[in-house]
Amino acid sequence: MLIYHLSAECYPVAKVGGLGDVVGALPKYLNQAQQTARVVVPAYNNAFFQKTEYQTVHQGKLRLGPFVFSYSVLYEPTNQLGFELYQIAIPELFDRPNVYSYEDDTERFLAFQIAFLNWLVETNQQPDVLHCHDHHTALIPFMVQHCYNYESLRFTPTIITIHNGQYQGWFGYDKLHYLPAFDLSKIGYLEWNGTINPLASGIKCAWKVTTVSPSYLDEISNKANGLENLLRWERPKSLGILNGIDTELWNPKTDALLEHHYGLRDFKKGKAANKKWLCEQFRLDHEKPLFTFIGRLVGEKGADLFPHMASIALHEFSGQINILILGSGDPEVEQQLSGLQHFYSGHYSAYIGYNEALAHKIYAGADFLLMPSRVEPCGLNQMYALRYGTIPMVRRTGGLRDTVMDVGDGGFGLCYDQTSVSDVVHSIGRAIQLFADTKKFDAVRKEIQQIDHSWNSVAETYISVYQSISKQHL
Ligand code: ADP
8 A cells, every 4th residue: 555644743854752753663664564655744954854865756836825835845765764755845934944833834834735735636646545643734634525626636545643632733714715725615624613723624534533542542532622522523433553662763772872782681781881871971870760851841741840849859859869851842941940950960950952862861871761741642752761671650641551550550660640749759759669679670670671562563553544444445
């Protein structure tokens, strides 16, 4: 089957969070399972784009209401990522370094979707499945079904994966005319609660809806930033598929970003060496347990709690622990987390920013990874932590619920129910006890490295979903 993945992110082309990791890995594993999976993302002017040599395979024009833009489809011919990568260049809208957070994001991602469909139609392509990811590409199912320009694609099966239902891409009716002409009687497929809601439209129009974990599918039927009723209604065509991780890229034996490699046999030595390196860089004490956090500093991750939580934990367990934070997001939280370094130097440090290499080093060198998320559709960090022998400490929610079981229940992590300072601090107390019980601590660290979260079986599940809709198509 020929499957196109349409996304705003794809590691290593452009990554902000887990969406990038998934779109950079799933297509590779689909290809290994004898499918033809291609990825299409915008051509941002970032480091990857600047160092890559492309072939221009198509050029055309697209219309966004009164505006006309030229676009080019660029193909990366080496297939070094394990799939065919296409990037759509629309210089006026994407010749910028970042993926998101521009005032004209609505126009940018609308133009991207229109350019993609124009390309398919102008080159007479008939893919078997269009797989859309999150709201940035969620208008494609509507457009193929109802826009006159794309009649040749009308019966192409579409699937949408919800990586994060909080963000829906809403825009007002003043921009309705940016969409290519469509049958106006179908306008209801675009709408939710008085605005045009791309994610809602994708959920209504796609042939299948998937979420990135089974628990998240249950949760968003009750709490989905306004889409609860829609998700309940569309439940029969929805399913939760737990993400995998790219175990070729994320392998402590070969990870090029690590200072010291290790495997199951020498993980104690290897992790200790990575921890020592980290502690030296951040002036921490490598003899004490190292608690870490990696991620976006936003309310969903519980990041607003961190400044308070860190101070309480560093007081309550004075001199017994280290905390290291890597993240960026809410400027106020960033400032508070930086400020704490003056009070707790030697026990606490924070790196404010995005740093892929440091993230790998932290997964390898840490003892524990904190994830007190309020919302976690899947969460990849806990799976990377497991693979690198770092014990996850998670709030039971979404994908965290599906992947981490408490050590007290015969599992291998530390779990709690509330995103609250007291729950997190209490779990740090439990972790200190576990760390002190060296035999148990090492047994847990050994066990978690062997848990299989690779994409192989997950890719098979996606293939059966694709097959089910392409059969419907026949
Ligand atoms: P989300 O997509 O909600 O941000 P996920 O757990 O699904 O969360 O994925 C987060 C991904 O982004 C992981 O690969 C994680 O290591 C990475 N990441 C997040 N913040 C940073 C950062 N500041 N520096 C490096 N990597 C980061």
